[in-house]
Amino acid sequence: MPSVVLNDLTFAWPDGATPIDHVSGAFGRGRTGLVGANGAGKSTLLRLVAGLLHPTSGSVTVDGVVDHLPQRLTLDVELTVADLLGVRAVVDAVRAIESGDVRPELFDVVGDAWDAEERAVAALAATDLPHDLDRRVGTLSGGEAVLTAVTGIRLRGADVALLDEPTNNLDGGARERLHELVRTWRGALVVVSHDRALLELVDETAELRAGALTTYGGTYSVYEQHLAAQQEAAQRALRDAEAVLRREKAERIKTEERIAHSERRGRKDVAEARYVKGAINERRNAAEKAQGARRGQAAGKEDAARAAVEAAERAVRDDDRIVVDLPDPAVPAGRRLAVLRGSGGGEHVVQGPERLALTGPNGAGKTTLLERLVAGDGLLTDRVGYLPQRLDLLDDAATVLDAVRAGAPDVPPGALRGRLARFLVRGDAVDRPVATLSGGERFRVTLARLLLADPPAQLLVLDEPTNNLDIASVDRLVEALGAYRGALLVVSHDQVFLARLGLDAELALDRHGSLGRVR
Incomplete structure (x- = not known):
């Protein structure tokens, strides 16, 4: 028996956009990799299965309890580690009882889970994660937040687990720990990912494309061979x-x-x-x-x-791909654009048109260093483009067009619409509120705002730029960055992506905040 059954499922946003259109299919009890191009509706489909969205028509039937890891998890910076693990209410109730509060409703919350805090700390320790349950998500690295949330889903033991891009922001060690969690997962698991290594751990691969869900037996490589x-x-x-x-x-x-x-x-x-x-x-x-x-x-x-x-x-497939054309920022060779300074010592002068990677383990402070830089600490040019890891620069209440116009106020709206079309943002989608975008759509709009800025940036600072991009779109991004004539500073745990950029140097940040040159 399948764990999830989709029957003629349709979902439309209030503006009429229909990412899921008469989709039927099923997910089995094992591990399923859900793949498809950006904008195919994968994240929307998971939210429908999780009950976070309601179908416009058709139905979703789930056998058991569902748990869901959202793609935009790291935007909720006020959540705590206990919230990510799903034990906040129980931990608070136990602490209140131990402090002398004997209200009956607190005992109802706790039930038999008196050791919830101890089990949570043990699960974090087993995954080499911070043990402080009261620590805020905003103080964790993106990789730590994601891995903590996945650990929480595993701890809660739902019948059906839905993971949306779980390897985003994970360093090599964290990815290995996630892979081990997936290898030993009990119950039904549906994973949306563009991570080939993760997709090689699944039992079957399902593709969402053009309103149809097609399931192939086997891993992603088997799916590719069949395709x-x-x-x-x-x-x-x-x-x-x-x-x-x-x-x-x-x-x-x-x-x-x-x-x-x-x-x-x-x-x-x-x-x-x-x-x-x-x-x-x-x-x-x-x-x-x-x-x-x-x-x-x-x-x-x-x-x-x-x-x-x-x-x-x-x-015959002829899927759309993003087309990225970067203008020439006219940066003279050797022009000093920024000075990177590690909080624990060490610095590096960024010059045009230098291409740099900043690497280091999760929690070392790479994102913090970038944030300090773009805020002005060491910046020597006012023409800097920043792609944040959390994708939180966009105003959720603004339309897509208004969000992109903020970076290019002098470009006519018609010209911006034409340029957005090259990022696969077309028609009515240009007028949608940012809050309704999927993770992949939000990424493309943020990237468009950055790369369509007028005047063009002399320094691009990209924090995990391949998150949420399908494989073909990553190829287009690599091509565009290869032709970019300004300075480039990239944080990424995607070693294949970094190798393709033709780096001039790799800088490493250790857990003590010391910055050094690796090569």
């Missing part, structure tokens, strides 16, 4: 269908030429009066009927061939 074979067959079928269409077009043209020749012959016969009037009319009527039949037959074959081509084209 490659499927697309090769689809391309072959398209070529065959196009060849048939060309033949039918040529045959129709020949038929029309034969008919035209016959009509010219008929007119010549009339002109030469070779037949009496009755015979002429009889011959003409017979010819017209035969010609009409031949025309209809030729046109029908061509229409059928064209329909076959259109069907074959639909089977």
Whole structure:
């Protein structure tokens, strides 16, 4: 029996955008990787399964209790570690009772979970995470917050767990700990991720695309092999269908030429009066009927061939990808743009057009160092573009267009709409409130605001820029950054992404805040 069943499920936002449109399918009791392009509706689908959103039509049936890790978890900076673990109410009740408060409702909250705090601390220790249950999410690194929340889901033991991009912001060690949690997961698990290594741990892969949920047995690599074979067959079928269409077009043209020749012959016969009037009319009527039949037959074959081509084209994938064109910021070589200073010592002068990576373990303070820099500590240019890890620079009440115009106030709205389309933000989506965006959509809008700034930034500071991007969009981002002629400072735990950037140097920040050059 499946753990989650989707029956003709549709969800539309108040503005009419419909990310989920008549989707049917199921998730089994094992581990499922849910994949799809940015904007396909993966996060929205998880929120529907979790009961956080309600379907416009159709239904979701879940066998058991659901737990959900949201993609935008790190935006809730006032939550505590106990909140992430889901033990806040019980821990507070136990502490109140131990302080002398004997209200009956407190005992109802605790139930049999008198050791909730001890079990929570032990679970954190097993994952090498901070043990202070009262610590705020805003003081944790993004990776620590995510791993703490996943530990909480594992601790609560729900029947169905939904993880939305759980490897975002995790360093190598934290990813290994998450992978171990997934390997040993009990119960149904659905993971949305663009992390190939994580997707190799699942039992089956489900793809959400064009309003359909298709499940493939096996890991992501098995899915890719199946998809490659499927697309090769689809391309072959398209070529065959196009060849048939060309033949039918040529045959129709020949038929029309034969008919035209016959009509010219008929007119010549009339002109030469070779037949009496009755015979002429009889011959003409017979010819017209035969010609009409031949025309209809030729046109029908061509229409059928064209329909076959259109069907074959639909089977061949040509998904949209973001297109990123960065303007030239005109940064002279050797121009000093910033001075990075570690809180524990060490510094590095950032010059144009230098390309730098800042690395270090979760909790070392990489994001804090970037925040200090863009706030003015060591900044030597006022043309800096910053992509924060938490994606919290956008005003949730603003429309997408207004949010992007804040970075380019002198660019006409029509021109901005055209540029946003290259980030796959089109039509009515431009006028949607930021609060309604999925994690991937929010990322693209934040990235668009940064990269479409006018005048262009001389220094780009990117904190985990591949979070929430599908694999093809990461490829486009790498291409754009490869052509960028300003200075680039990147924090990322995606080693493949960093290797592709062609770095000039790698700086490392240790747990004591000391900054040093690795290479």
